[in-house]
Amino acid sequence: AQTVTQSQPEMSVQEAETVTLSCTYDTSESDYYLFWYKQPPSRQMILVIRQEAYKQQNATENRFSVNFQKAAKSFSLKISDSQLGDAAMYFCAYRNTFNTGTASKLTFGTGTRLQVTL
Amino acid sequence: ETGVTQSPTHLIKTRGQQVTLRCSSQSGHNTVSWYQQALGQGPQFIFQYYREEENGRGNFPPRFSGLQFPNYSSELNVNALELDDSALYLCASGPWGRRFGYTFGSGTRLTVV
Numbered sequence: 001a002q003t004v005t006q007s008q009p010e011m012s013v014q015e016a017e018t019v020t021l022s023c024t025y026d027t028s029e030s031d032y033y034l035f036w037y038k039q040p041p042s043r044q045m046i047l048v049i050r051q052e053a054y055k056q057q058n059a060t061e062n063r064f065s066v067n068f069q070k071a072a073k074s075f076s077l078k079i080s081d082s083q084l085g086d087a088a089m090y091f092c093a094y095r096n097t098f099n100t101g102t103a104s105k106l107t108f109g110t111g112t113r114l115q116v117t118l
Numbered sequence: 119e120t121g122v123t124q125s126p127t128h129l130i131k132t133r134g135q136q137v138t139l140r141c142s143s144q145s146g147h148n149t150v151s152w153y154q155q156a157l158g159q160g161p162q163f164i165f166q167y168y169r170e171e172e173n174g175r176g177n178f179p180p181r182f183s184g185l186q187f188p189n190y191s192s193e194l195n196v197n198a199l200e201l202d203d204s205a206l207y208l209c210a211s212g213p214w215g216r217r218f219g220y221t222f223g224s225g226t227r228l229t230v231v
Contacts (some may be wrong), residue, residue, distance in 0.1 A: 001139060003159075033219075035219055036171060037222075042221055042224060043208075043224050043225045043226070043227075044223065044224040045161075045208065045210070045222035047219045050219055058206075066153050089161050091161075093160075095219075098214060098215050101164035102173060102174055103151070103163075103165070103168075103173050103174020103175075104149070104166070104214075105151060105163040105166060105176070106151070106153070106161070106162030106163065106210070106220070107163070108161050108162075110158075110159060110160050111158075111159075111160050
């Protein structure tokens with residue numbers, strides 16, 4: 001079974017600064033997907049960034065980028081130029097590939113609460 | 119995308135009762151998953167439906183059941199509610215084979231007293 005570990009329960013960053021959230025995972029699969037989701041107090045899971053395991057290039061989405069180290073099974077999220085609106089719970093998630101007859105489910109870590117201070 | 123809508127947003131039930139939670143997905147979302155998120159935890163996979171059939175289940179007992187309808191709506195039913203069932207229940211949907219994640223609803227907060 002796949003597992004996802006987020007070892008930082010809480011992080012704090014000053015506005016305009018950069019912060020990195022850590023995530024490690026365990027799997028025996030070679031093809032899979034990794035995601036970072038943001039969950040604000042509104043509760044809805046919002047996709048921040050995604051990475052396909054077969055792609056060596058790290059994904060970037062505006063101020064958000066990842067450091068994907070497949071051999072080390074590490075998938076960290078870097079937020080640059082942090083904004084007050086970035087404050088939320090951040091979840092790292094693993095998803096297996098689509099195979100007929102089996103679910104393509106998300107396995108989540110326990111989350112990191114990010115605080116953004118002035 | 120018009121999004122994924124869940125109802126109700128909040129619900130209080132008594133231990134032993136039964137509850138039905140609803141999710142309305144957009145057209146084309148033939149895959150729907152349900153997750154349970156306890157306070158302070160990450161979501162846990164309950165089960166997934168594809169084309170109206172369950173195609174995978176997490177570590178949840180049979181009193182958790184579901185339905186998916188041809189109009190892209192779905193239900194999560196929980197029988198014989200227990201106090202530990204108190205959680206946020208999230209619905210996530212998308213087209214089968216889509217690589218880039220599912221769309222989540224805002225969830226239903228269930229409290230069992």
